[in-house]
Amino acid sequence: xxxxxxxxxxxxxxxxxxxxxxxxxxxxxxxxxxxxxxxxxxxxxxxxxxxxxxxxxxxxxxxxxxxxxxxxxxxxxxxxxxxxxxxxxxxxxxxxxxxxxxxxxxxxxxxxxxxxxxxxxxxxxxxxxxxxxxxxxxxxxxxxxxxxxxxxxxxxxxxxxxxxxxxxxxxxxxxxxxxxxxxxxxxxxxxxxxxxxxxxxxxxxxxxxxxxxx
Ligand SMILES: C[S@@+](CC[C@H](N)C(=O)[O-])C[C@H]1O[C@@H](n2cnc3c(N)ncnc32)[C@H](O)[C@@H]1O
Numbered sequence: 346x347x348x349x350x351x352x353x354x355x356x357x358x359x360x361x362x363x364x365x366x367x368x369x370x371x372x373x374x375x376x377x378x379x380x381x382x383x384x385x386x387x388x389x390x391x392x393x394x395x396x397x398x399x400x401x402x403x404x405x406x407x408x409x410x411x412x413x414x415x416x417x418x419x420x421x422x423x424x425x426x427x428x429x430x431x432x433x434x435x436x437x438x439x440x441x442x443x444x445x446x447x448x449x450x451x452x453x454x455x456x457x458x459x460x461x462x463x464x465x466x467x468x469x470x471x472x473x474x475x476x477x478x479x480x481x482x483x484x485x486x487x488x489x490x491x492x493x494x495x496x497x498x499x500x501x502x503x504x505x506x507x508x509x510x511x512x513x514x515x516x517x518x519x520x521x522x523x524x525x526x527x528x529x530x531x532x533x534x535x536x537x538x539x540x541x542x543x544x545x546x547x548x549x550x551x552x553x554x555x556x557x558x559x
Contacts (some may be wrong), residue, residue, distance in 0.1 A: 354389045355416035360453065361391040364537060368392070368452065368463045368483055369399040371534060371542055378402045380447040383473060385435060385466070386454035388413055390420045396450075397429045404428050408435035408442065426455060440469025447474060452483035455519065456501075459510040463522045471526035471547060480528050480545040483536065488515040494539045519543070 376382065378401040387407035389391050398406045405428055409417050417432045435442050437458055451468045455463075470480045485497050492498040497513060504511040520530050523545050532544035 349384065353363075354391060354420045356389045356413065358391060361388065364452075364483070364540065365392055365395040366399075367537055368542065369396055370541070371536075372396060372400055372450075375481065375544060376400060376403060376448055377496070379385075381445070382406065382450055383444075384408060384450045385440065385449060385451040385470075386410075386413070386455075386457070387417050387435065390417045390432070392450075392452060393421065393429060394424060394426065397426050404430065406430045406446070407432040408436060421494045429440065437466045437469065439471075440472075441480045442464055442469065442473065444473060445475060446478065448481060448544035449478040450481045450483075453513050455482060455484050456504060456513045457508075457511050460512070460514060460518070463514070463519060464525075467522045467526040467528060471528055474547040476547055476549040478547045480523070482519070482543040482545070483540060485513050485540050486519070486543070487513055488516055490515060497539050513517070516541075516543070550559075 381404045383406045384393055385408055387409045390407055391406050393407040397403060407417060407421065407430065409432065413430065414434055421429065421432060433442065474480070485493070485500065487493070492501065492513065501513045504513070516533070523530065527548050527550065528545040529548050530543060531546045532542070534542040536542050536543070
């Protein structure tokens with residue numbers, strides 16, 4: 346296998362194939378050359394390979410939990426690509442990854458995992474970032490309790506019919522939980538298929554205090 350994603354990837358994801366270039370175009374201005382990035386919930390690994398091919402000198406750390414971890418390891422095993430790290434096991438429920446990253450990226454995981462895990466996700470991400478580090482979240486969101494489109498409402502119903510704990514989250518809830526870990530929403534970008542790219546920046550305690558007017 347070469348450096349390109351193969352449609353023979355286990356758990357090949359058409360959505361990832363369709364959205365990867367749109368996301369890459371945003372990551373190009375969000376990430377500095379040489380950025381070290383952790384990806385939560387890498388799935389098949391398609392995004393990891395595409396972004397490493399597209400982003401200058403990026404160092405990309407894919408991660409996932411079962412049942413995706415095995416396929417992710419197998420899919421990336423034969424790919425030799427500078428900047429693409431060997432996948433690590435990461436379940437947001439036990440966020441035991443250590444190290445320092447310039448950014449954490451996570452696509453289409455927030456509506457799959459239980460909402461109870463959002464605080465663990467924010468705490469884990471914040472621990473890995475220095476001040477100024479970015480948390481970049483791709484996926485669909487509700488605003489003030491309302492779906493942005495009928496198709497997102499139908500998608501939410503479908504998600505819940507498979508797993509009652511899944512579902513499209515309110516951006517206000519995500520923003521609140523992020524803020525408790527000094528992760529401030531700095532961008533909310535429209536993306537294809539009624540998705541958003543949310544970008545949070547880790548602020549220093551001092552920034553946070555002055556923002557509150559003290
Ligand atoms: C719809 S797939 C998205 C995969 C990939 N990010 C993409 O966009 O193609 C959802 C992913 O969320 C991951 N996931 C769900 N719950 C998780 C958790 N508690 N911790 C880490 N990853 C989780 C799954 O393992 C799966 O890889």
